Amino acid sequence: MEQRVHEETLDPQDWQALRDLGHRMLDEMLDYLEQVRERPVWQPAPQAVRRQFKQPLPLEPQAPEQIYEQFKNTVLAYPMGNIHPRFWGWVMGTGTPMGMLAEMLAAGANPNLGGGDHAAAWMESQVLDWCKAMMGFPLEAGGLLVSGGSMANLVGLTVARNTKAGFDIRTAGLENAPKPLRMYGSVEMHSSIQKAVELLGLGSQALRQIPVDEHYQIDVKALETAIARDRRAGYQPICVIGNAGTVNTGAFDDLQSLADICQQEDLWFHVDGAFGALSVLSPQLEALVAGMQRADSLAFDMHKWMYLPFEIGCALVRREEDQRRAFSLTPDYLSHATRGLAAGKTWFSDYGVQLSRGFRALKAWMSIKENGIHKYGRLIQQNVDQAHYLASEVDDHPELERLAPAPLNIVCFRYTVPEKDDEALNALNQELLLRLHESGIAAPSYTTLNGKYALRAAITNHRSRREDFDLLVEYVVRIGRELAPAF
Numbered sequence: 001m002e003q004r005v006h007e008e009t010l011d012p013q014d015w016q017a018l019r020d021l022g023h024r025m026l027d028e029m030l031d032y033l034e035q036v037r038e039r040p041v042w043q044p045a046p047q048a049v050r051r052q053f054k055q056p057l058p059l060e061p062q063a064p065e066q067i068y069e070q071f072k073n074t075v076l077a078y079p080m081g082n083i084h085p086r087f088w089g090w091v092m093g094t095g096t097p098m099g100m101l102a103e104m105l106a107a108g109a110n111p112n113l114g115g116g117d118h119a120a121a122w123m124e125s126q127v128l129d130w131c132k133a134m135m136g137f138p139l140e141a142g143g144l145l146v147s148g149g150s151m152a153n154l155v156g157l158t159v160a161r162n163t164k165a166g167f168d169i170r171t172a173g174l175e176n177a178p179k180p181l182r183m184y185g186s187v188e189m190h191s192s193i194q195k196a197v198e199l200l201g202l203g204s205q206a207l208r209q210i211p212v213d214e215h216y217q218i219d220v221k222a223l224e225t226a227i228a229r230d231r232r233a234g235y236q237p238i239c240v241i242g243n244a245g246t247v248n249t250g251a252f253d254d255l256q257s258l259a260d261i262c263q264q265e266d267l268w269f270h271v272d273g274a275f276g277a278l279s280v281l282s283p284q285l286e287a288l289v290a291g292m293q294r295a296d297s298l299a300f301d302m303h304k305w306m307y308l309p310f311e312i313g314c315a316l317v318r319r320e321e322d323q324r325r326a327f328s329l330t331p332d333y334l335s336h337a338t339r340g341l342a343a344g345k346t347w348f349s350d351y352g353v354q355l356s357r358g359f360r361a362l363k364a365w366m367s368i369k370e371n372g373i374h375k376y377g378r379l380i381q382q383n384v385d386q387a388h389y390l391a392s393e394v395d396d397h398p399e400l401e402r403l404a405p406a407p408l409n410i411v412c413f414r415y416t417v418p419e420k421d422d423e424a425l426n427a428l429n430q431e432l433l434l435r436l437h438e439s440g441i442a443a444p445s446y447t448t449l450n451g452k453y454a455l456r457a458a459i460t461n462h463r464s465r466r467e468d469f470d471l472l473v474e475y476v477v478r479i480g481r482e483l484a485p486a487f
């Protein structure tokens with residue numbers, strides 16, 4: 001008789017015990033979200049908490065209850081704060097309770113979205129079709145859910161480079177380019193664009209940074225001049241990058257003009273709409289993105305202004321075959337099986353960098369159905385109205401000064417004292433922001449505009465209310481007054 005071998009599994013030995021713990025986790029996380037407003041936005045952590053993450057590699061099992069307790073005492077007790085109603089740093093997302101549940105279900109089902117003929121793949125195609133509909137792209141366009149705006153920009157610019165290079169760059173490589181390739185965008189472009197250009201082997205000097213006007217929009221004349229100058233000098237212009245919502249001030253480039261130039265000059269038109277592209281969902285804001293639907297590729301995030309939990313972004317490419325040609329290593333996609341599990345029209349691994357891919361589509365699919373697109377439009381408009389409210393509070397206050405136009409959801413301002421110069425005000429406002437963060441009251445971030453250090457509130461937060469901005473102004477003025485004599 002065969003001897004019984006001892007075989008292990010990672011499933012629990014006691015399903016009931018794990019079920020009880022799981023239910024407790026769910027209840028406590030929902031409480032945590034429900035009560036987020038009552039806690040500080042952020043707080044500095046004691047050394048003892050940091051030391052918990054300097055422990056040796058565990059070789060033997062620990063009790064699930066204790067592991068969970070450690071998570072609560074560290075991660076939940078000392079959060080980044082971006083789920084809080086008064087977090088307005090960088091351009092961050094808040095997440096939602098339904099998004100959290102979707103992430104749990106996605107991990108439980110755990111399909112691999114590299115490809116294959118299964119329902120999760122059809123769901124990702126469905127979400128991509130909805131994204132195309134939202135953004136005014138044709139249904140035949142290509143697309144991919146990715147980790148975020150950075151990856152979506154990389155995907156778009158890779159397709160741009162490969163399509164417009166004019167030779168088989170995948171085989172020959174950049175070293176065989178007849179002419180050096182050039183891309184163009186404004187000085188207000190996001191750093192992820194430069195990263196992408198560097199990763200593509202073009203070098204950052206291939207990315208021409210065109211000046212902006214007083215509205216922080218690209219100077220279209222200067223762009224045309226730069227393209228013409230480069231052509232004369234023997235370079236090959238291939239792509240213009242338009243901003244739909246810059247990270248500093250929320251500015252929109254004149255996308256119609258950029259689309260016209262690309263058409264005339266036979267250039268690829270890529271739009272970085274990480275958060276600004278979502279303005280298309282609000283009837284009052286829609287005009288800002290006019291021309292975006294003419295892009296050859298569009299990058300946008302769903303973890304910023306659609307409030308989904310990290311990570312999820314989307315890249316759309318007007319001509320699906322351009323995207324496939326840039327990434328597919330099975331050139332004739334019909335060679336995927338026509339029957340069985342390995343069938344399926346779209347293998348997502350043919351459209352981007354990753355082979356194995358997570359089930360990002362589920363949280364998007366559930367959330368879009370849960371809320372309907374009109375609600376996202378209203379929330380985006382609500383954030384813009386809040387930014388205008390904050391801007392007018394700043395404008396009305398003699399001790400506050402606005403440092404940039406606020407066309408969208410970003411307000412840049414500082415505390416000011418009449419007789420002090422920029423150097424003193426920069427130092428004062430830097431200290432002010434640190435104290436504001438340490439107070440746990442609110443978390444805007446910062447930027448520098450024309451040499452002036454600015455407090456910067458970027459509002460992509462479905463939990464914020466007007467009273468939260470009153471509190472921000474109250475504390476900025478209070479801390480500013482306390483600090484003023486020392487600077």
Ligand SMILES: *Cc1c(COP(=O)(O)O)cnc(C)c1O
Binds near residue numbers: 149245272273274
């Ligand atoms: C946030 C942002 C990015 C990068 O997106 P990630 O999701 O952080 O990778 C790119 N462009 C703009 C304008 C952004 O605001």
